[in-house]
Amino acid sequence: MNANAKQKILALLKNTNGYISGEEISSHLGITRAAVWKHIRALREEGYAVDSVPNKGYRLESIPDLVTPEEILDGLQTKQMGRSVYFTDSTDSTNEEAKRHALMGVPDGSLFITEEQTMGKGRLGRVWTSPKGGGLWFSILCRSHLSPLQISNMTLITGLAVCRAIRSETGCEVMIKWPNDIVIGSRKVCGILTEMAAEVGKIEYVIPGIGINVNIPSFPKELALKATSLQIETGKPLRRAKLLQAVLVELENALAAFENAPEQFPDEYRRLCVSLHKRVRFFRNGEPRDGQAVDISPEGELIVQEDNGEIASIYSGEVLVQGIYGDSF
Numbered sequence: 397m398n399a400n401a402k403q404k405i406l407a408l409l410k411n412t413n414g415y416i417s418g419e420e421i422s423s424h425l426g427i428t429r430a431a432v433w434k435h436i437r438a439l440r441e442e443g444y445a446v447d448s449v450p451n452k453g454y455r456l457e458s459i460p461d462l463v464t465p466e467e468i469l470d471g472l473q474t475k476q477m478g479r480s481v482y483f484t485d486s487t488d489s490t491n492e493e494a495k496r497h498a499l500m501g502v503p504d505g506s507l508f509i510t511e512e513q514t515m516g517k518g519r520l521g522r523v524w525t526s527p528k529g530g531g532l533w534f535s536i537l538c539r540s541h542l543s544p545l546q547i548s549n550m551t552l553i554t555g556l557a558v559c560r561a562i563r564s565e566t567g568c569e570v571m572i573k574w575p576n577d578i579v580i581g582s583r584k585v586c587g588i589l590t591e592m593a594a595e596v597g598k599i600e601y602v603i604p605g606i607g608i609n610v611n612i613p614s615f616p617k618e619l620a621l622k623a624t625s626l627q628i629e630t631g632k633p634l635r636r637a638k639l640l641q642a643v644l645v646e647l648e649n650a651l652a653a654f655e656n657a658p659e660q661f662p663d664e665y666r667r668l669c670v671s672l673h674k675r676v677r678f679f680r681n682g683e684p685r686d687g688q689a690v691d692i693s694p695e696g697e698l699i700v701q702e703d704n705g706e707i708a709s710i711y712s713g714e715v716l717v718q719g720i721y722g723d724s725f
């Protein structure tokens with residue numbers, strides 16, 4: 397079956413107010429009425445509710461919550477980001493998908509997205525729970541001009557973009573826990589894992605991998621205290637493709653701004669960073685060190701005034717924040 401014709405029929409249905417006749421569709425696309433019917437049936441199987449009435453034709457009644465290329469590209473307002481979509485029903489990890497495709501020369505801004513990850517990755521070998529259909533599990537391949545040092549800010553810029561998008565799409569007052577968590581209150585709604593490949597002094601590619609808990613009604617016991625979803629917070633399910641489009645736009649803008657002026661770390665990040673002005677604990681050589689988070693440096697480091705009076709600049713790693721996910725120390 398011609399997938400392109402199916403996409404065109406979907407676009408026609410979306411752009412028609414009311415019914416469109418089978419005859420009109422078939423003459424518009426130059427295919428038979430029987431072929432139109434087959435495509436309509438395929439769309440219904442995917443979850444599109446298409447009403448059909450004799451002598452009137454077809455009408456799209458509702459759109460399922462899909463993250464297929466058709467739904468992502470429909471109305472996407474970016475120049476490059478997310479314009480090539482690699483969608484799978486299930487995969488090990490979208491970061492791994494992106495790495496495999498990077499070797500095949502796919503374009504800058506390619507999006508790798510899946511309904512379910514069977515080996516979703518957190519940092520430091522941890523697991524990211526990615527149930528089917530409940531979230532936005534995706535990675536973006538960026539062939540950046542930044543230096544490996546500047547790239548350490550990628551996670552922070554991505555977090556800022558996700559934060560902006562969730563705020564504008566849902567009104568949820570999400571905050572950033574430095575460096576890679578997006579939280580609502582004291583629970584995590586999104587995690588970011590950035591991976592990169594570099595030669596000496598030159599970036600080959602960088603892959604921000606983003607997991608957003610969207611339509612997850614509840615979490616298993618071991619996560620229930622530290623995880624939340626947008627559905628839990630707002631009380632209703634959300635169209636994932638629409639939120640994703642907003643993230644892609646924000647990410648494209650935030651990255652462009654950062655590439656133009658890498659020395660100007662956005663003040664907005666500081667305002668949205670829940671770790672700042674809190675008691676924090678970090679680790680040096682396995683030893684816990686406590687203090688107060690006082691600033692983010694222009695390079696994106698967390699600056700901590702330690703209890704012993706020293707000032708520490710933390711570049712990466714785990715930082716516990718008192719009051720978040722029940723961190724206590």
Ligand code: BT5
Binds near residue numbers: 489518533588609
């Ligand atoms: C992260 O690691 O937060 C990075 C998560 C990145 C996930 C995305 S999904 C798309 C792409 N492909 C991948 O394979 N990964 C990326 P970290 O800071 O290490 O946090 C991991 C910890 O968060 C786990 O040990 C759990 O305690 C908790 N966790 C696991 N799944 C969670 C979920 N769905 N929501 C909230 N917390 C979760």
